[in-house]
Amino acid sequence: MRPAPIAVALDAPDLETAARWASLVTPHVSTIKVGLELYLRYGPEVIASVRGASGVDIFLDLKLHDIPNTVAGAARAVGRLRPAILTVHAAGGPAMISEAVQALPDTRIAAVTVLTSLSEADLERIGLAGPPGDAVRRLAAMAVGAGAQALVCSPQEVAAVRGEVGPDITLITPGVRPAGSGSQDQARVATPEQAFADGADLLVIGRPITGSADPGAAAAGIAAALRRSAAAGDRRV
Numbered sequence: 616m617r618p619a620p621i622a623v624a625l626d627a628p629d630l631e632t633a634a635r636w637a638s639l640v641t642p643h644v645s646t647i648k649v650g651l652e653l654y655l656r657y658g659p660e661v662i663a664s665v666r667g668a669s670g671v672d673i674f675l676d677l678k679l680h681d682i683p684n685t686v687a688g689a690a691r692a693v694g695r696l697r698p699a700i701l702t703v704h705a706a707g708g709p710a711m712i713s714e715a716v717q718a719l720p721d722t723r724i725a726a727v728t729v730l731t732s733l734s735e736a737d738l739e740r741i742g743l744a745g746p747p748g749d750a751v752r753r754l755a756a757m758a759v760g761a762g763a764q765a766l767v768c769s770p771q772e773v774a775a776v777r778g779e780v781g782p783d784i785t786l787i788t789p790g791v792r793p794a795g796s797g798s799q800d801q802a803r804v805a806t807p808e809q810a811f812a813d814g815a816d817l818l819v820i821g822r823p824i825t826g827s828a829d830p831g832a833a834a835a836g837i838a839a840a841l842r843r844s845a846a847a848g849d850r851r852v
């Protein structure tokens with residue numbers, strides 16, 4: 616059975632916990648995501664520890680955001696870790712995105728549009744007044760024009776972004792919460808089934824899996840729900 620298009624966010628306080636979560640979920644999911652907490656604490660060595668012997672894809676979520684030359688250097692610096700996906704902030708602009716793409720030809724550069732933790736009220740406070748979907752679509756079009764092969768947006772915008780950028784761009788959605796789960800610090804959320812039906816290619820899910828008493832069973836349960844959605848033809852795009 617093919618692993619489900621889920622990236623489990625290993626936001627763990629220590630390496631042992633991250634490696635344990637990784638070994639429990641990798642039979643069920645295509646990807647594991649290493650973010651700032653683990654990478655800043657343990658550095659590049661963390662990747663080998665969580666990758667183990669599995670063929671799981673590594674999603675390095677460093678959200679690079681700096682001048683183009685600095686981001687190009689940072690992207691080259693992580694190249695030897697062979698991440699399948701590396702994030703940059705779309706707000707860094709087209710030259711920065713383009714430099715990252717050129718620096719890492721074998722990695723999918725994913726541009727983060729508007730963080731899923733931000734609400735419309737938050738956007739107004741940071742000078743981006745208007746529905747989040749408007750800013751997400753603007754940033755998505757710019758990032759793809761600059762060469763980004765993937766985009767990060769919330770599941771609430773994924774259908775509109777697909778309409779904007781077409782079928783060839785990988786759409787990645789954090790802000791995924793199974794029915795009945797709390798949204799915690801996420802502001803723009805939807806269920807895994809809804810994100811998948813609306814066209815997400817990779818669902819980022821952290822605490823609903825890693826906070827469960829049995830992360831392996833939680834990942835398997837969400838993977839099974841996605842398979843049922845696919846079999847029922849629920850995907851609209």
Ligand SMILES: O=c1ccn([C@@H]2O[C@H](COP(=O)(O)O)[C@@H](O)[C@H]2O)c(=O)[nH]1
Nearest residue numbers: 624650729730731789790819820821822
């Ligand atoms: O807009 C974004 C971009 C990245 N993330 C990351 O995804 C996970 C979500 O974890 P949950 O526990 O499922 O909330 C986390 O690692 C974030 O850094 C995001 O949430 N939103």
